[in-house]
Amino acid sequence: MFNVAIDGPGGAGKSSVAKAAASLMGLSYVDSGALYRSIGYVLSKTGVDLNAPSAIEEKLQDMELELFYQDHAQHVLVNGEDVTAYIRTQEAGNGASKIAVLESVRNKVNEVIRKTASSLDVIMDGRDIGTVVLPDASLKLFITASSEVRALRRLTELEAAGKPHGDLETIKREIEERDYRDSHREIAPLKMAEDGVLLDTTDMKLYEVVYQVCRLIDEAREKRT
Numbered sequence: 297m298f299n300v301a302i303d304g305p306g307g308a309g310k311s312s313v314a315k316a317a318a319s320l321m322g323l324s325y326v327d328s329g330a331l332y333r334s335i336g337y338v339l340s341k342t343g344v345d346l347n348a349p350s351a352i353e354e355k356l357q358d359m360e361l362e363l364f365y366q367d368h369a370q371h372v373l374v375n376g377e378d379v380t381a382y383i384r385t386q387e388a389g390n391g392a393s394k395i396a397v398l399e400s401v402r403n404k405v406n407e408v409i410r411k412t413a414s415s416l417d418v419i420m421d422g423r424d425i426g427t428v429v430l431p432d433a434s435l436k437l438f439i440t441a442s443s444e445v446r447a448l449r450r451l452t453e454l455e456a457a458g459k460p461h462g463d464l465e466t467i468k469r470e471i472e473e474r475d476y477r478d479s480h481r482e483i484a485p486l487k488m489a490e491d492g493v494l495l496d497t498t499d500m501k502l503y504e505v506v507y508q509v510c511r512l513i514d515e516a517r518e519k520r521t
């Protein structure tokens with residue numbers, strides 16, 4: 297398959313870029329963070345402490361995780377329930393980052409997303425896609441931006457969606473805490489693949505990033521032929 301991997305810290309705009317590039321370039325967008333968010337959301341809804349590995353692992357054993365597309369949008373089912381509408385909150389993101397340190401959680405997610413990438417041409421974003429999940433991807437991008445700009449983008453996104461959120465300083469602090477946890481964990485820490493392409497989008501508009509990414513996808517496709 298022709299697969300594109302996008303990694304980078306939270307709030308860098310990976311998902312907006314990946315969604316736009318997917319529709320322009322005929323790829324299926326896979327949001328791997330949505331699976332971590334969904335697991336975290338369901339666990340905390342059922343009263344599981346997201347800092348308690350043994351309780352998480354016990355619940356995980358009989359948890360069914362599935363991904364499907366409806367009108368080109370990805371949906372996540374946990375034990376048959378579509379939780380997609382509940383996972384784009386700052387709280388779900390923080391919860392996802394906590395449980396993502398566990399190998400059992402990562403294995404569960406990787407099984408689902410690798411299966412998707414083996415049957416569709418995907419553009420998949422996350423933290424370890426180019427390094428661990430799809431090391432043979434045709435193109436590996438690392439999209440980042442300063443934490444100030446990322447906090448502002450996250451705030452704008454949460455406001456536009458009418459989701460609950462803290463002030464800019466709180467969001468920035470949470471983003472930095474999450475960056476630290478995602479980059480310093482033992483398993484699959486966030487880092488750029490050795491053969492990755494770095495895109496620092498701090499001073500870029502969304503359409504400029506999308507344009508660059510589409511150009512890189514074109515080049516990677518040409519290289520394959």
Ligand code: DC
Nearest residue numbers: 306328329332392393396422423424
């Ligand atoms: O991309 P996101 O903000 O939806 O991801 C939420 C959290 O999930 C992120 O802080 C860390 C974790 N995650 C991960 O560990 N590996 C991935 N491939 C994707 C997300």
